[in-house]
Amino acid sequence: MKLNDAQQSAVEFVTGPCLVLAGAGSGKTRVITNKIAHLIRVCGYEARQIAAVTFTNKAAREMKERVAATLGKKEARGLLISTFHTLGLEIIKREHKVLELKSNFSLFDDQDQLALLKELTEPFLKEDKTLLMQLTNRISRWKNDIISPKLALESALSQEDKIFAHCYQLYETQTRSLNVLDFDDLILLPTKLLIENQEVRERWQQKIKYLLVDEYQDTNTSQYQLIKMIVGTRARFTVVGDDDQSIYSWRGAQPQNMALLKRDFPNLNVIKLEQNYRSTARILKAANILIANNPHLFDKKLFCDIEQGEQIKVLASKNEENEAERVVAELISHRFLQNTDYKQYAILYRSNHQSRLIEKVLMQNRIPYKISGGTSFFARAEIKDIMAYLRVLTNSEDDTAFLRIVNTPRREIGPTTLQKLGEFAKSQQKSLFSASFDIGPTGLLTSRQLGALQQFTIWLDKLSEHAKNEPLESVKTLLTSINYDSWLFETSPSQKAAEMRVRNVNQLYEWLGEMLKGDELEEPMTLTQAVNRFTLRDMLERGEDEQDADQVQLMTIHASKGLEFDFVYILGMEEGIMPHQNSIDDNQPELIEEERRLAYVGITRAKKTLTLSHCLERRSMGEVIKPEPSRFLAELPQDDLDWESKKAKDTPQQRMEKGQAHLAMLKAKFPKKG
Ligand SMILES: Nc1ncnc2c1ncn2[C@@H]1O[C@H](COP(=O)(O)OP(=O)(O)OP(=O)(O)O)[C@@H](O)[C@H]1O
Numbered sequence: 259m260k261l262n263d264a265q266q267s268a269v270e271f272v273t274g275p276c277l278v279l280a281g282a283g284s285g286k287t288r289v290i291t292n293k294i295a296h297l298i299r300v301c302g303y304e305a306r307q308i309a310a311v312t313f314t315n316k317a318a319r320e321m322k323e324r325v326a327a328t329l330g331k332k333e334a335r336g337l338l339i340s341t342f343h344t345l346g347l348e349i350i351k352r353e354h355k356v357l358e359l360k361s362n363f364s365l366f367d368d369q370d371q372l373a374l375l376k377e378l379t380e381p382f383l384k385e386d387k388t389l390l391m392q393l394t395n396r397i398s399r400w401k402n403d404i405i406s407p408k409l410a411l412e413s414a415l416s417q418e419d420k421i422f423a424h425c426y427q428l429y430e431t432q433t434r435s436l437n438v439l440d441f442d443d444l445i446l447l448p449t450k451l452l453i454e455n456q457e458v459r460e461r462w463q464q465k466i467k468y469l470l471v472d473e474y475q476d477t478n479t480s481q482y483q484l485i486k487m488i489v490g491t492r493a494r495f496t497v498v499g500d501d502d503q504s505i506y507s508w509r510g511a512q513p514q515n516m517a518l519l520k521r522d523f524p525n526l527n528v529i530k531l532e533q534n535y536r537s538t539a540r541i542l543k544a545a546n547i548l549i550a551n552n553p554h555l556f557d558k559k560l561f562c563d564i565e566q567g568e569q570i571k572v573l574a575s576k577n578e579e580n581e582a583e584r585v586v587a588e589l590i591s592h593r594f595l596q597n598t599d600y601k602q603y604a605i606l607y608r609s610n611h612q613s614r615l616i617e618k619v620l621m622q623n624r625i626p627y628k629i630s631g632g633t634s635f636f637a638r639a640e641i642k643d644i645m646a647y648l649r650v651l652t653n654s655e656d657d658t659a660f661l662r663i664v665n666t667p668r669r670e671i672g673p674t675t676l677q678k679l680g681e682f683a684k685s686q687q688k689s690l691f692s693a694s695f696d697i698g699p700t701g702l703l704t705s706r707q708l709g710a711l712q713q714f715t716i717w718l719d720k721l722s723e724h725a726k727n728e729p730l731e732s733v734k735t736l737l738t739s740i741n742y743d744s745w746l747f748e749t750s751p752s753q754k755a756a757e758m759r760v761r762n763v764n765q766l767y768e769w770l771g772e773m774l775k776g777d778e779l780e781e782p783m784t785l786t787q788a789v790n791r792f793t794l795r796d797m798l799e800r801g802e803d804e805q806d807a808d809q810v811q812l813m814t815i816h817a818s819k820g821l822e823f824d825f826v827y828i829l830g831m832e833e834g835i836m837p838h839q840n841s842i843d844d845n846q847p848e849l850i851e852e853e854r855r856l857a858y859v860g861i862t863r864a865k866k867t868l869t870l871s872h873c874l875e876r877r878s879m880g881e882v883i884k885p886e887p888s889r890f891l892a893e894l895p896q897d898d899l900d901w902e903s904k905k906a907k908d909t910p911q912q913r914m915e916k917g918q919a920h921l922a923m924l925k926a927k928f929p930k931k932g
């Protein structure tokens with residue numbers, strides 16, 4: 259595909275720092291892909307000297323494939339294209355000695371983190387959920403801002419700050435002794451290391467000779483520092499971004515980092531792209547007009563020469579059930595009339611819980627769909643169980659994982675045994691696993707208790723030896739010796755649920771096999787590496803890509819960043835949902851602005867048609883409320899909107915009945931195959 263002049267100049271500028279600043283759909287990501295190929299083909303870089311950072315694993319994989327398609331797989335091999343977190347993991351893996359970490363560290367996901375924090379802070383926070391959430395966010399912010407527990411303590415002013423900082427300190431100490439890292443550590447540790455250790459810094463500057471970053475507007479302070487350290491004064495890098503699409507300030511993202519670049523790299527070449535190649539003129543105009551209501555750091559223009567396109571439909575439904583039914587009915591009839599594929603449709607929403615009703619209606623109508631970006635797969639109990647086994651196999655110090663599996667399936671290792679073991683382990687400063695081998699002579703446990711415990715840990719110990727030599731075989735042995743399938747059938751609410759769980763476990767096993775084996779684009783991994791990559795959800799998204807199945811795409815707007823779909827539906831365009839209630843309550847303009855950017859991101863995912871939906875009634879915290887349509891609907895150019903509620907003579911009740919009848923008609927007319 260030919261690039262336009264601005265894109266071409268962004269690709270060809272390789273002698274200094276480069277920022278591509280442009281609106282949605284203007285080909286920023288395309289510039290990155292083409293530039294990687296250009297660096298290798300024209301500028302003589304080797305693939306392994308180039309690193310590119312994208313926002314999701316899915317985007318990383320896609321980028322690798324695109325470059326491989328241009329250059330050939332052989333030439334593309336060794337390219338480091340990943341998320342910030344995977345890049346951080348890579349650095350930590352290679353520098354674990356300098357970091358004084360054992361090489362078999364495991365990763366905590368947010369649930370593990372919460373569980374540990376809850377336990378550690380019980381004396382201070384008394385399991386107060388709100389405080390616990392605040393603490394979790396605070397720790398994350400501290401880490402993203404590169405503030406150590408010590409510094410947090412020193413700068414704490416209020417009593418609450420002091421308690422939080424103290425909890426942060428406890429958490430830090432405990433995670434280190436468990437030999438685990440959380441997600442924020444994956445950025446913080448390498449960043450601090452590169453700042454403080456010149457030798458390591460130079461090693462990475464040597465290794466990564468050119469760095470590219472997509473979705474730059476969503477980097478936080480520690481990520482920005484990491485970029486700065488890697489590129490050093492040579493400053494061979496290209497970052498691309500759009501300040502109007504910054505939607506992660508709640509995770510510490512700093513769109514000001516765009517302005518910082520200019521300060522830190524005075525010879526920064528700023529290139530603007532102004533042509534949108536994605537959306538119809540109407541969709542683009544609506545998006546531009548909406549975002550014009552936000553203050554701007556940078557001036558940007560965006561035009562397109564794609565046709566005008568259809569009006570933007572605004573659906574008004576009686577309630578949420580009806581909204582789901584209407585959207586699905588619209589989708590079915592659109593697909594029938596236009597002869598399209600399911601995968602051309604995306605249904606987007608503000609928060610994960612909104613997917614529930616849509617899922618139900620899609621299922622009832624046997625429409626294939628896929629939810630991406632969510633944590634759903636890895637949050638499933640069966641997957642967490644097996645992951646916990648794998649974590650203990652690779653890192654016997656991971657007490658959190660140990661506690662999860664000790665009685666799954668049931669092994670008659672009772673709470674008293676575990677409590678005594680816990681106290682003993684603490685007094686000896688040992689992990690639960692290794693304490694179980696030393697607790698015998700203390701007489702703390704009865705011989706029956708000790709027998710049950712040691713039967714388990716001796717077996718685990720053997721298995722982890724086995725895992726060192728034959729990782730995949732050992733996982734197979736694990737699954738059969740704990741008889742996990744039968745356990746699932748025993749404990750699942752229904753036969754069907756059990757079958758699904760068994761399938762999930764098999765899927766995990768299959769992915770694991772692929773990772774241990776490697777492929778044309780990825781080197782084979784060790785079990786520890788594979789387990790850590792799983793926790794980062796690398797494989798999940800990759801597995802989904804490979805299926806490339808014909809499925810309707812469901813995701814939050816946050817997860818849709820960077821993607822595009824022919825036909826887009828956005829649910830819940832209401833005050834209280836988008837903008838979110840918190841942003842309305844707090845009455846801070848910045849919060850509303852972020853919500854507006856979120857709406858902008860959602861709208862600009864659409865290529866051909868866009869449908870916005872709102873409900874007249876909705877259940878919220880056990881009450882039925884009557885939300886107003888989102889203020890963002892009023893901000894859109896009204897000539898381009900097709901408001902059902904303003905045009906139709908039907909009452910919402912009548913529309914609901916019609917919608918249901920329509921759905922029933924469609925169902926009767928197009929029975930699904932299977
Ligand atoms: N020069 C071009 N000619 C034709 N199509 C193009 C050109 N540049 C980009 N495109 C197409 O336009 C679409 C948007 O490109 P891309 O995803 O790179 O935009 P983006 O700026 O990264 O968008 P976002 O801000 O949403 O991440 C893609 O389908 C891409 O293939």
Ligand SMILES: [Mg+2]
Binds near residue numbers: 820
């Ligand atoms: Mg992009």
